[in-house]
Amino acid sequence: MKATTSLATSTKDDVFIRGKSLCEELIGQVTFTEMTYFAVTGTVPSLAQTAIVDACLVTLMEHGLTPSALATRLTYGSAPEAMQGAIAAGLAGVGSVFVGTVEGCAALLARVVHGEAPEAIALEHKTSQRPIPGFGHPLHKPDDPRPARIFEVAEAHGIAGPHVGALRALSIAIDRAYGKHITINATGAIAAALADAGVPLEIMRGFAILARCAGLVAHVREEQTKPAMRAIWAAAEAAVPYDPKA
Amino acid sequence: MKATTSLATSTKDDVFIRGKSLCEELIGQVTFTEMTYFAVTGTVPSLAQTAIVDACLVTLMEHGLTPSALATRLTYGSAPEAMQGAIAAGLAGVGSVFVGTVEGCAALLARVVHGEAPEAIALEHKTSQRPIPGFGHPLHKPDDPRPARIFEVAEAHGIAGPHVGALRALSIAIDRAYGKHITINATGAIAAALADAGVPLEIMRGFAILARCAGLVAHVREEQTKPAMRAIWAAAEAAVPYDPKA
Amino acid sequence: MKATTSLATSTKDDVFIRGKSLCEELIGQVTFTEMTYFAVTGTVPSLAQTAIVDACLVTLMEHGLTPSALATRLTYGSAPEAMQGAIAAGLAGVGSVFVGTVEGCAALLARVVHGEAPEAIALEHKTSQRPIPGFGHPLHKPDDPRPARIFEVAEAHGIAGPHVGALRALSIAIDRAYGKHITINATGAIAAALADAGVPLEIMRGFAILARCAGLVAHVREEQTKPAMRAIWAAAEAAVPYDPKA
């Protein structure tokens, strides 16, 4: 089968994106969030879907001096002529440790939606002593404050569907299985909300990458106006001294 | 002076971004575009500023199989376990050749806004035979259709200000100096619109990177559902044969 | 335990790397390959180890217009002011599909060295119909010509040890289990040779990345002197036409 792309083509008079006229149907008609959802999935999102995707992107965007943000700032200070390289360096860290849990949680929710008992999933993780993606937070205790807000947005738009339901059922099962309360965390809520908003599991990481990209632009801007790179470098060197024997 | 960050911090109960509560003031209250503008500039944008930034991001997002999109697809096909690396590879190409013209045009507009005569700038480029950033397009002739739409959005929101004015004045001066019509192109219109929307010149490239990031996520998704990477690779190999003497 | 680094420190008079004086003991005393082995493993390699690592790096360096090389060229043509970004884009594709097989094969060889029967491993792959990392090649049939050369180098230096032996035993077992000859390929030979040269499995990919980095520098140089990026782009666009319905 011949490879084709549905994404875009240009004519003398216009640009077409997935069959829509950029000039007539998109610029000025859709927000960046709607355009992203449309380009990625092929469907123009409803207001409710847009609201939930906006809420998830807003939640994911910025977390201060994360490893990603540090990589961007260190790179920008080393090669300010190539802002794109600094952003790329930061995005290279949006991987298994910090964002993989969105996908991991979404996979568990899909199992519940397809009929598996939440109790079985809870027990399986407890027995194998594996962390449960989407649950637990080192700082936000007893509860991560973000899931409640994301669920409110989803409910206000009538979009809290089977995956949010599955996450809640899983939460109850987990608390019972572990005999203590383990909070649903932001990545868990985002996995459920994006799934109910129609974002396929396989591309959820892409939304996290996009949100982080915006945050990294803010870090570049702060580095332009209030540089911290030399302070970061000096602190890191002091924290990890040379010891040839170690 | 001690380095600090205004961007974000976390407490037990909330996350704060530039002094605002993520849970109380941002999630569900602002769109992704508004949040980006706020994180980057420190100011919550007006509806008009948001509309113009949305229009620019929508315009920049997707242009089909650009070198950036090809780099992302080739990388994703080589390392599908690391979607972030594929996006990063594509973003590394958002540099001087394709996006530098936004900054170049914005710099010219700033000169006009600060009182320089557009005629002098037009003449300077004509004499030195340098291309004028923000003007001309190989395919869209006589006129790139996107600037008109971006200006409409800006005007509908009453935000077409000094930089859009400067661009129009520069356009008239250029047509006179060259004795023929040279279209304002999309990057020119975006430079003017973003400047009038309050985006500093130094970080405009960051908005282009963000828009392209969303487009690259769409290319990853298409690669997941309708892979073209092997076809791209084969076509490239055939187009550039081995010749040890060359 | 406090984090430390053994890698490097500077004094007024010298730089020290893993306890050795850069000026007195390294510059002019060791080759780049020896220095790499020393920095990575902490041990100065023997002549035999150096020869085998050189042979593997030479084998891995350059394969023409691979997806990695294409990503580098497309990125360099888009942002020639940032050669480092172009190389980084190419390296982002040195992942599971093309280089993961070195690690996969090394893991199988470790199992044989630790006493598992090669026949069991061969059968396990045949039964599950999984490809066997380090075996088979689409073009080089009946035999990939590179392994024989790598083994010759290893044997000439008396360094063909347990992992090369394991690979040969596995090869015999595979041919028997599948009832036909499946060639040992270059990545298989490299996995065995690097393991016998003392390179830990976990960092083998790093040697592949280093070798490819050198190849990508050559592609940048060719792009500087004989640019092919526009031809690659045009061929890719022609090979993957727009079809909004697809």
Add this chain to the structure above:
Amino acid sequence: MKATTSLATSTKDDVFIRGKSLCEELIGQVTFTEMTYFAVTGTVPSLAQTAIVDACLVTLMEHGLTPSALATRLTYGSAPEAMQGAIAAGLAGVGSVFVGTVEGCAALLARVVHGEAPEAIALEHKTSQRPIPGFGHPLHKPDDPRPARIFEVAEAHGIAGPHVGALRALSIAIDRAYGKHITINATGAIAAALADAGVPLEIMRGFAILARCAGLVAHVREEQTKPAMRAIWAAAEAAVPYDPKA
């Protein structure tokens, strides 16, 4: 003119690189350094050229916890499944601030070799108060110890030619013009030595990228065996506190 590549092609029986048989003429016959020089320039280097390139690569490889190395470690700790992304993140910082001086110095040396007076170049920099690429070092005073070693290697192999001569003449002119001794630094010596070894100015950064790539592999290995990423992260966060007013 049709685009072609001289770099590599594969046949059923061999791989050819710039017209040479990989199996018959390269594996086991050339070192990694020789292979790199050959792939990049098209010429097999002499022993003298190889020695000088080895000395430069050894000098450039490793400098401890530089911004590049920190970016690699932070990224590796965030996405350990994609070592290539961590190396790519580190390489994205091999830009104008730390490596651009090699090219800058080489450009000055080319001017001297082409007949310009070193005194004029020294005066030009003094008058404009611009730093002179290849001269000065914040720690190594009065003299950076590395240039002497690199020159020794070049002289031992009879390869210290016009560019090393130009650097020495420039050094004398600078000391006179500034009325004090300013050391030739490592990047200055490397610029001169690589130029005399036949490496074109335009691709010198590629050799720096390659050398740093090897160093970054060593940092990944140290992160695998003795992780410092969490300590780096914590130190950076502590050094750059949140201040929403700033």
